[in-house]
Amino acid sequence: MALINKLVICGVGLIGGSFALALKNKGEVRHVVGIGRTQAALARAVKLGVIDEAGADLPSALAGADFVLLSVPVGQTDAVLESLALHLQAGTVVTDVGSTKSDVFAAVYRRLDAHLASVVPSHPIAGTERSGVEAANAALFEGKRTVVTPLPENDPAAVEKVKAAWRACGASVVDMAPQDHDRVFAAVSHLPHLLAYGLVHDLAGRANAELLFSHAASGFRDFTRIAASSPEMWRDICMANRQAIVSELDQYLGELALIRSLLLADNGDRLELLFQEAREARTRWGEKTLFDIRDI
């Protein structure tokens, strides 16, 4: 028996599309309905076999649905949950894929207070710098991790259903509190994205930008790969988690101030020690992290 009978994907892009494809591939879903901003995008998703049906409207899409995946930029979470609230049936399990969780919690309590038993926020640590349904693939979550942040009010069966869906997609599942989640990802994901965007933006604005880019090589390529990520998605993440991100940025600015002072003082020994400590930590991490990880 399939895990999910009728699945509704709100926002059929890279993540939502990959979730649908993965569950279809495993035979864990019988029917997938897509909801999105434009009918054209939904038609493409149907053509690609990612969804079975382009939902005409929310009431008919949600009727009889046992699982809803919310996969929209986090800035839209509140508005979409507000629409969902009008038509969501009791017992339908809802999860999301937002890269921030405190704001999703707030929106869930604000908009879906009648459904707290069955709304289980989550964050799959998977993605690529490409976006859109065309980039969706059934293997996106294979060997990756999904963080699940259950509400105290959750029905354990709903939590288990969300975890089972992610496991069926090939992900391993870990639990975290939403505030812990947001602080950790501000440090290891949100800040690096800002730093990469910032470097490319800085260089692209120079009078000699062409010359600079023409000499950029693979260190630059890897360092800035994430600067090709979706601007809309990252705007929303920055707005939703700006407190933790500013705090991480300030800590990092302290690190850069230290590096700058070592440069100015010609202190090669201390600089080499700093590089050495970084190299050891990076190498240790790289050796531990043997699975093919991707970030969102």
Place this chain on the structure above:
Amino acid sequence: MALINKLVICGVGLIGGSFALALKNKGEVRHVVGIGRTQAALARAVKLGVIDEAGADLPSALAGADFVLLSVPVGQTDAVLESLALHLQAGTVVTDVGSTKSDVFAAVYRRLDAHLASVVPSHPIAGTERSGVEAANAALFEGKRTVVTPLPENDPAAVEKVKAAWRACGASVVDMAPQDHDRVFAAVSHLPHLLAYGLVHDLAGRANAELLFSHAASGFRDFTRIAASSPEMWRDICMANRQAIVSELDQYLGELALIRSLLLADNGDRLELLFQEAREARTRWGEKTLFDIRDI
């Protein structure tokens, strides 16, 4: 006929070893002598087939040599050139692989003023975060670029010989002035290395470092790959090019101050525009740069 009869590699690591292997593979060198800090490392290089002979001392290594490659961390350039000067024969072509060029120029004028016709500095834009002769491979420079920064005093035949050697390794060659070279690479290579080292060093020093690293994924992996680079090499680059690097760092700190103010002002529109401009520049660059580039 081979391009080089007797090649001396001063510093048989990743770059020097790969240069020797590439020329051997192409049949463009007849005999390779290695000079290094330890006889043990040279013995490993002989065993790996990277060099034919571990040089016993500089005078015998340089006797009859027609080409010398200096491939040591740039902080040693001055001292090694000083030793070379005592035994270098007139007409022996010398090049280096330093990631900075103004300091190499200064050292050449200081130490090798009797040999200015035949010393042609260069910088192959190739490498990996791994170092040592074990990482050497004949294909390292294939499809990559080498910047050559000739001296006004250079004999055109010496310049041509250096360029021919890099082309034989599979690299394409471009000319630059040393100051231009150093400013460009401060922006697209040296600064990103510092930023990556800084982020890993910052996180590694936290009380919750283990938790943070356990959630780091592929964005972090690519962003920090270069933080596993050789601390000694990067200390030397930072010391040799610190003026240009501090200037780039300051410009970048201005960019981060802008981003920070947009976060604090909750200005999602401006932040999204900045991300959009960065994404466009990064995507345009990525599409142009189809060859497999690697950075040093």
